[in-house]
Amino acid sequence: MFLREKSYSNSAMTAIKSLLLLVICVLPLAVSAQLRIEIVDGVEGALPVAVVPFDFGTAELQPETPLHEVIADDLRRSGLFDPLPVGDMVDRPTRPPETRFGTWRLLKVDYVAMGRWIPGGDGMSGEIEYHLVAVHSGRTLFSRAIAAGPGAFRLRAHQIADDIYEELTGAPGAFASRMAYVQVLQPGTDDEQFELIVADSDGHNPQTIVRHRQPIMSPNWGPEGRRLAYVSFATGRSNVIIQDIFSGQREIIAEGRGINGAPAFSPDGRLLAMSLSRSGNSEIWVRTLETGRMEQLTNHWAIDTEPAWSRDGRHVFFTSDRAGRPQIYRVRRDGTNIERITHEGDYNSKASVDPHSGLLAMVHGGDANFRIAVLDRESERLRVLSPGRMDESPSFAPNGRMILYAAREGERGVLAAVSVDGSFRQRLVLSDGDVREPAWSPLIQ
Amino acid sequence: MNFVSKIFLVAALALLLGACASDTREVPPEPAPEPQPTEPSDPVDVDRVDPADFADSRNLDNPDSTLSQREIYFEFDRSDVRPEYVPIVRAHAAYLRANSSARMLLEGHADERGSREYNLGLGERRGNSVLDLMLAEGASSRQIEVVSYGEERPVCRQSSESCWERNRRVEIVYTAR
Numbered sequence: 001m002f003l004r005e006k007s008y009s010n011s012a013m014t015a016i017k018s019l020l021l022l023v024i025c026v027l028p029l030a031v032s033a034q035l036r037i038e039i040v041d042g043v044e045g046a047l048p049v050a051v052v053p054f055d056f057g058t059a060e061l062q063p064e065t066p067l068h069e070v071i072a073d074d075l076r077r078s079g080l081f082d083p084l085p086v087g088d089m090v091d092r093p094t095r096p097p098e099t100r101f102g103t104w105r106l107l108k109v110d111y112v113a114m115g116r117w118i119p120g121g122d123g124m125s126g127e128i129e130y131h132l133v134a135v136h137s138g139r140t141l142f143s144r145a146i147a148a149g150p151g152a153f154r155l156r157a158h159q160i161a162d163d164i165y166e167e168l169t170g171a172p173g174a175f176a177s178r179m180a181y182v183q184v185l186q187p188g189t190d191d192e193q194f195e196l197i198v199a200d201s202d203g204h205n206p207q208t209i210v211r212h213r214q215p216i217m218s219p220n221w222g223p224e225g226r227r228l229a230y231v232s233f234a235t236g237r238s239n240v241i242i243q244d245i246f247s248g249q250r251e252i253i254a255e256g257r258g259i260n261g262a263p264a265f266s267p268d269g270r271l272l273a274m275s276l277s278r279s280g281n282s283e284i285w286v287r288t289l290e291t292g293r294m295e296q297l298t299n300h301w302a303i304d305t306e307p308a309w310s311r312d313g314r315h316v317f318f319t320s321d322r323a324g325r326p327q328i329y330r331v332r333r334d335g336t337n338i339e340r341i342t343h344e345g346d347y348n349s350k351a352s353v354d355p356h357s358g359l360l361a362m363v364h365g366g367d368a369n370f371r372i373a374v375l376d377r378e379s380e381r382l383r384v385l386s387p388g389r390m391d392e393s394p395s396f397a398p399n400g401r402m403i404l405y406a407a408r409e410g411e412r413g414v415l416a417a418v419s420v421d422g423s424f425r426q427r428l429v430l431s432d433g434d435v436r437e438p439a440w441s442p443l444i445q
Numbered sequence: 446m447n448f449v450s451k452i453f454l455v456a457a458l459a460l461l462l463g464a465c466a467s468d469t470r471e472v473p474p475e476p477a478p479e480p481q482p483t484e485p486s487d488p489v490d491v492d493r494v495d496p497a498d499f500a501d502s503r504n505l506d507n508p509d510s511t512l513s514q515r516e517i518y519f520e521f522d523r524s525d526v527r528p529e530y531v532p533i534v535r536a537h538a539a540y541l542r543a544n545s546s547a548r549m550l551l552e553g554h555a556d557e558r559g560s561r562e563y564n565l566g567l568g569e570r571r572g573n574s575v576l577d578l579m580l581a582e583g584a585s586s587r588q589i590e591v592v593s594y595g596e597e598r599p600v601c602r603q604s605s606e607s608c609w610e611r612n613r614r615v616e617i618v619y620t621a622r
Contacts, residue, residue, distance in 0.1 A: 188602055215597035217561060237592055238565070259569050259593055262562040275562060280573075282566045303566030319563050325522070326563050350560035363560045368606075370559060390604060392560050408557070411602045437561065 033430050035203030035415065037077060040425040046082035047168060049075060050109045053086060054130070055094040055116040060123045063153035067128070070157035071113065071164070073202060074175040078165060078401070079424030084109055096133050096140045104135045111135065113164055118145070125149040130160050132167055141167050154204065155444060162443075171356075174399040177201045178441040180209075180219040180228055181406075181415060184434040196230055198245055201440070203428055209245055219439045222265045228439075229253070229263035229272060240274055242289075253287060264307045264316075267355075273297075273307035273316050284318050284331065297335040308351040311358055317341065319349040328362060328375075342375065344382045350393065355442075356400030359420065361385075363392050372405045374420060385422040395440045404428075404438040499536045500543030502622050511536040515617040517575055518610060521556070524570040526578055534575055537617055538582030541589070548621040551575050553593040556609035561595055568593030575615045 051072040056062055068086070075081035084107060093099045094116040104112055115130030128148050132141040144163065148156045155176060162173030178198050185193040194216040199206040210216060214233035221228060222242075229242045240254040240263045254260035258277030265272055266286075276285045284297040284304050298304040302322035309316055313333065320329050326349045328342040342348035347366040354361070354374075364373035364384060372386040372394045390408040397404070397417075404417045407427075413436040415428040428435075494503050496510035504510035517530040526534060541547050553568030572591035579589055601608035 188599075215594065217565075217595075217597065233594070233597070258591070259565055261565050275566070277566075277569055282569065303563060303570065305562045305566050306560060319560065321522075321563075326559065347559060349563050368558065368604075390557060408604060 033433060034206055035199065035428040035430055035435070037203055038427045038429060040416075040427055046080055047111070048084065048109050049081050049111045049113065049164075049168075050084040050089060050104065050107070051075070052089060052092050052094070052112060052114040054114070054128065055092075057117065059117050059119050059126070061117075061119070061126065061150065063157075065154060065157075067115070067153060067157040067160070068113075070154055070202070071161045074158060074161035074173075075164065077202065077426060078173075078175075079419055079426075080165075080169060095129075096131050096143065099133050101135050101138050109135055111141075111164075111168060113160075115160070128156055128160070130163075132164055154200065158201065158444075171401060172399045172443075174397040174401065174440075174443065175201055176444045177398055178225065178444065179395075179404060179415075179438050180221065180230075180441065181438040182216050182219065182436050183430070184413070184436070187412075187434045196228070198228070198441075207245075209243060209248075217437065218262055219437060220263050220265060221439055221441045223267055223269045223442055225442045225444055227265070227269070229265060231261045231263070240272070242272070253289075254285075258282070259305075262305050262307060264309060266309050267311060267313045271313075273309065275305035275307065275318075284316060286316070286333075295335070297331050297333075298338070306350045308353050311353060311355060317351040317353065317360065319351070325366075328360065341377070342382075348373075352394045352396055352403070354396045354400040354420070355398055356396075359396075359400065361394035361396060361403050363394065372403060372418065374403070383422065385418045385420070386416065386425075391416075393437045393439075395438055397440050398443045404440050406436045406438060499539035502540075502544065502547075505540070505619065505622065512540060517571075517615045517617075519571055519613040519615075521558070521609070521613065522567065524567065524574045526574055531578070534578045535582050538579040538584040541579065541584035542582075544622070545585070545588070546621060547619065548588050549590075550618040550620055551589060551591045552598075552616040552618055553591060553595075554598060554612055554614050554616070555596045556612040557596045557599065557604065558609065561597070565593050565595035568595045571613075571615050575617075 051068040054067045072083035075083055090103045093114050111134055113132050115128055117126055118129055119126040127145045129145045131143045134141055146156055158175040161175045165173035178200055180198050183195045183197050194212055195208045196210040196216050196219060197206050198209055212234050217231040219228050219230045227242055228245055232239050232241050238260045239252055240260045241250050242253055243250045254274055254276055259282050260276055262275040263272055270289060272287045272289055274285050275282050281301055282303050282305050284307050286295045286297060300322050302320045304318055304320045306319040307316045315330050315332055317328055317330050319326050325346045327340055328348050328351045329338055330341050331338045345364055348362050348364050350363045352361040360375045362373055363370050365371050369388045370391055371384050371388040372391050373382050373384045375382050391405055393406040395404045402417045402419055407414050407416050412434045415435055415438045418425045494501055494507055496504055496507055499512055504512040507513055511533055514533045551572040553572030555564035555567045572593055576589055576591050580586060599612045601611045
């Protein structure tokens with residue numbers, strides 16, 4: 001690239017053109033600053049485990065980050081595990097028969113994960129073989145293998161961590177997932193820019209999907225984890241866009257008069273619920289993506305917005321101030337049977353549905369204190385999980401165990417995550433920057 | 446529109462709006478010249494402009510005229526135009542009536558409290574209540590568009606009431622004068 005530019009250097013126009021081309025080409029791949037995850041409230045009784053460094057021997061292909069580090073970090077971040085530092089390990093088994101259980105008992109470790117790389121014939125791919133053993137019983141809980149190649153090691157490590165999590169907790173893990181969020185660069189200045197970023201669940205590998213001087217809002221994942229719906233003000237007005245995060249292909253789904261906002265994919269990915277005010281007032285609409293068919297679900301003078309689908313796709317939860325203040329309501333998919341869901345407190349909005357249990361998370365509060373709460377609709381119990389005061393945008397992990405949300409610290413936005421029982425909390429912080437509106441993706445298959 | 450009807454319109458406007466101005470004149474002003482495209486930075490010759498003449502585009506940049514005021518502020522989670530801001534809306538409605546080619550954007554905003562999409566709705570509702578008042582004052586719906594930015598474009602970034610009250614606003618932005 002550099003040489004080619006140099007050879008054209010006598011033509012100023014060409015140089016400018018190729019520079020422009022460079023800027024345009026590089027932007028979709030732009031790497032953003034990485035989130036740092038800090039644990040705020042620990043959990044008592046985290047399970048003592050050890051993740052032994054995986055044996056890659058002298059293989060040509062080595063992972064970018066050692067697998068055991070990625071796995072141990074995932075387990076620690078879940079709040080349920082306390083991984084032993086590698087420096088404290090006395091020996092390094094790679095298969096169950098090499099495990100000396102007495103040593104691990106002395107180290108007070110309950111479970112040991114280990115593994116090794118089995119290279120394929122081409123030197124560019126192979127398999128990761130991995131095992132989990134229980135120290136007290138001496139049993140092997142599982143032995144598995146997973147194919148891997150260049151660029152896939154981190155994802156494979158997250159999937160191995162998910163397997164360990166599921167084996168030891170009984171619930172599926174959620175480490176092999178991504179998060180989308182909005183970052184504001186140089187907020188409040190003339191150079192202010194908005195970026196939609198997609199990163200791994202551990203904050204690693206942040207990629208800028210869209211960047212614009214006008215606001216970007218409300219990212220929402222398709223159930224396949226490939227499409228992101230969001231709101232763009234690129235034209236000066238709000239538009240709903242669906243973008244393929246891998247190909248970059250974009251489609252405008254709703255534009256024109258009034259608000260085009262709050263996109264939410266149905267569980268089967270065929271429908272997109274939105275809040276549109278084309279009728280003169282914001283109402284909940286559903287678009288069938290394949291045919292473009294539009295259906296209006298609500299018709300009320302109130303603000304009706306923030307749709308969220310029930311797990312079976314038969315209902316849509318939404319925020320409405322039809323009773324005076326914002327509360328969560330539910331409407332059937334066909335627009336009938338509108339019922340009020342929240343009754344506690346004078347401000348409940350932005351419902352997020354746990355894909356696992358059906359719990360509802362929301363912004364709960366009033367006046368000058370807004371916190372994240374979960375509602376168990378069977379017991380009608382509302383539990384407040386976050387400290388406030390400006391918490392918003394709750395988004396469930398695909399396994400329903402954690403809720404990602406946005407908080408404010410001084411003049412900047414940070415992301416945080418809290419366990420659904422409120423016992424464990426962490427902050428996801430950028431060294432310098434303003435982040436908001438996190439959306440946790442489905443599991444990566 | 447001929448010259449006589451133009452004079453009549455201006456006179457009628459002046460009578461109608463005279464009550465809003467602090468300096469009420471008995472004699473209607475000279476008919477304003479055709480609105481010239483003026484740059485906002487042009488100094489206004491205040492000696493020659495009546496600040497209560499809401500048909501005169503020069504008053505958009507005249508700090509003595511109500512037309513130079515473009516922000517309307519709201520209470521928390523409310524969208525009704527408070528009485529003290531009604532004269533501002535009336536002045537701009539009068540301007541739109543007198544200048545049929547003028548176009549404006551009503552940008553609705555909210556403070557940071559509560560969820561973002563709800564605040565987008567709140568910003569639009571604030572824009573709409575200013576729009577409704579403008580229409581009631583005789584402006585044409587063809588001249589006005591409402592766009593809500595919710596809480597995405599704050600003018601002040603601290604989490605305090607003194608900041609929030611500046612962010613709960615509708616900004617009048619002329620896209621054509």
